[in-house]
Amino acid sequence: MISDWFSRTRLPWRKDVFVHTQTKLAFQYSVVIMIFLALFITIVYFMVHFAIFFEQERQLNTITEQQAQIIKESLPGEKLDQQDLDDLSTIRESGRQFFYYYIKPDGKLLIGDEWNRRLQPQLLKLVQGWTPGIREVRYETMTVSPPPYNKRGANASPPNKVKVKNKEGDREINLMITGQRIYHGNELAGTLYTGREISYTYELIKRLLTILIVLGVLFLGGAVLLSYFMSKRAMIPIQQSFQRQKEFVADASHELRTPLSILNSSLDVFEMEDGEQLSDFSKNVLVNMKDEVKRMAKMVSDLLTLARSETDRPDITIERFDLVPSIEQLISSTSTLAQSKNISLHHHMPSILIVYGDHERIKQLLYILVDNAIKYTPPGGEIHLTVSLETREKQTLILIKVQDTGVGIAPEHAERIFDRFYRVEKNRSRKMGGTGLGLAIAKWIVESHHGSIYVSSVPGRGSTFTVALPIFSGKTAKSAAK
Numbered sequence: 001m002i003s004d005w006f007s008r009t010r011l012p013w014r015k016d017v018f019v020h021t022q023t024k025l026a027f028q029y030s031v032v033i034m035i036f037l038a039l040f041i042t043i044v045y046f047m048v049h050f051a052i053f054f055e056q057e058r059q060l061n062t063i064t065e066q067q068a069q070i071i072k073e074s075l076p077g078e079k080l081d082q083q084d085l086d087d088l089s090t091i092r093e094s095g096r097q098f099f100y101y102y103i104k105p106d107g108k109l110l111i112g113d114e115w116n117r118r119l120q121p122q123l124l125k126l127v128q129g130w131t132p133g134i135r136e137v138r139y140e141t142m143t144v145s146p147p148p149y150n151k152r153g154a155n156a157s158p159p160n161k162v163k164v165k166n167k168e169g170d171r172e173i174n175l176m177i178t179g180q181r182i183y184h185g186n187e188l189a190g191t192l193y194t195g196r197e198i199s200y201t202y203e204l205i206k207r208l209l210t211i212l213i214v215l216g217v218l219f220l221g222g223a224v225l226l227s228y229f230m231s232k233r234a235m236i237p238i239q240q241s242f243q244r245q246k247e248f249v250a251d252a253s254h255e256l257r258t259p260l261s262i263l264n265s266s267l268d269v270f271e272m273e274d275g276e277q278l279s280d281f282s283k284n285v286l287v288n289m290k291d292e293v294k295r296m297a298k299m300v301s302d303l304l305t306l307a308r309s310e311t312d313r314p315d316i317t318i319e320r321f322d323l324v325p326s327i328e329q330l331i332s333s334t335s336t337l338a339q340s341k342n343i344s345l346h347h348h349m350p351s352i353l354i355v356y357g358d359h360e361r362i363k364q365l366l367y368i369l370v371d372n373a374i375k376y377t378p379p380g381g382e383i384h385l386t387v388s389l390e391t392r393e394k395q396t397l398i399l400i401k402v403q404d405t406g407v408g409i410a411p412e413h414a415e416r417i418f419d420r421f422y423r424v425e426k427n428r429s430r431k432m433g434g435t436g437l438g439l440a441i442a443k444w445i446v447e448s449h450h451g452s453i454y455v456s457s458v459p460g461r462g463s464t465f466t467v468a469l470p471i472f473s474g475k476t477a478k479s480a481a482k
Contacts, residue, residue, distance in 0.1 A: 030227045096197075101123070127177065342380055401466050418443040
């Protein structure tokens with residue numbers, strides 16, 4: 001479904017370079033804004049994450065040092081009086097400690113306390129064998145099974161508890177653990193381990209990330225709209241400049257056609273009346289002038305055709321005709337040029353081929369393709385013009401193939417040869433009389449008939465231009481022309 005929508009929306013982009021450019025600009029703007037949003041969200045998230053956990057670690061280390069100081073003052077004895085135990089409990093409660101344990105070097109637990117007595121084995125297992133460094137902090141996760149049913153509710157949960165239950169009813173507790181070694185003189189008296197539950201903090205961080213992502217998506221939607229309007233405004237002066245240029249080309253081409261026609265007629269008259277009295281040098285000059293006038297007239301005609309193709313309503317007339325006589329006329333008119341270059345020109349087609357389209361434009365299309373093949377095929381080469389019918393996806397198409405044994409086209413140039421004024425080798429194109437407009441006109445004629453054109457080529461072996469034109473019924477052809 002998405003691919004069908006994409007294929008439908010891509011066609012206008014190809015036809016309208018401004019829509020394509022505007023869409024490309026909007027996409028680029030959106031990508032840039034998206035990158036900045038992603039960086040902003042990442043930076044904010046990690047800054048908040050660092051600030052919160054840094055403060056949690058600082059508080060945990062502070063209360064651990066306070067408890068360690070109380071234990072140091074009770075040394076060298078191994079037991080603390082009731083006042084010391086009360087002070088340790090007060091510090092634990094005020095600092096929201098989950099547990100604290102003072103363990104001798106031999107692994108014996110001297111004193112300790114925790115929120116839930118039944119968790120002591122698991123907590124001792126977390127710190128067993130750990131020799132903490134200075135202000136070292138570890139993050140651990142432990143899974144706790146639900147307590148047995150107690151009518152009196154003796155198993156109370158610590159404050160700010162976030163219970164995350166799995167399928168079996170267990171819950172996970174996130175802990176921040178630190179430790180401090182306590183010395184009596186130069187001898188290690190024991191290690192104080194303390195921990196703080198940070199499940200609630202973890203949950204806050206996850207919610208913060210979710211909020212930032214949601215805000216990022218909302219801002220991205222606004223950024224896409226902003227990018228669209230920005231790209232649209234950026235295209236306004238370009239469109240205006242192109243429109244003025246297009247009008248200039250159309251007006252100049254139209255104005256040049258009349259003087260060029262008069263000049264060509266004048267040269268014909270001059271040749272008819274004074275041709276025998278001219279010297280050989282003057283005759284050569286006259287011939288060269290006529291060739292240049294014809295080349296200029298053709299280029300002006302091509303420019304005018306392209307200028308008309310840019311209008312919202314292209315100059316296309318749909319009619320029903322047989323394409324075979326047009327092909328035979330084309331072969332007859334181009335065979336002389338092909339024979340002069342010792343090129344074999346072959347054609348293959350059915351006896352009758354009814355087409356709905358613009359007769360003159362399709363004839364122009366055929367002439368452009370065959371003339372282009374003759375230009376770039378060396379002496380002794382071959383050109384095959386093949387016209388056939390083919391059915392694709394329940395639609396009947398006319399396939400026109402012009403295959404030559406010419407110089408071929410490199411892959412990096414194949415996609416651009418239909419661009420205006422684009423020539424693979426400018427010097428060779430000028431020598432052969434090319435202007436870089438023929439294939440652009442051919443592409444416009446094909447697309448105005450809702451067809452497709454593409455080229456396959458091997459450098460040094462030749463090229464094959466393939467045109468696919470749909471066959472319309474009478475009513476369909478009229479609606480397509482509109």
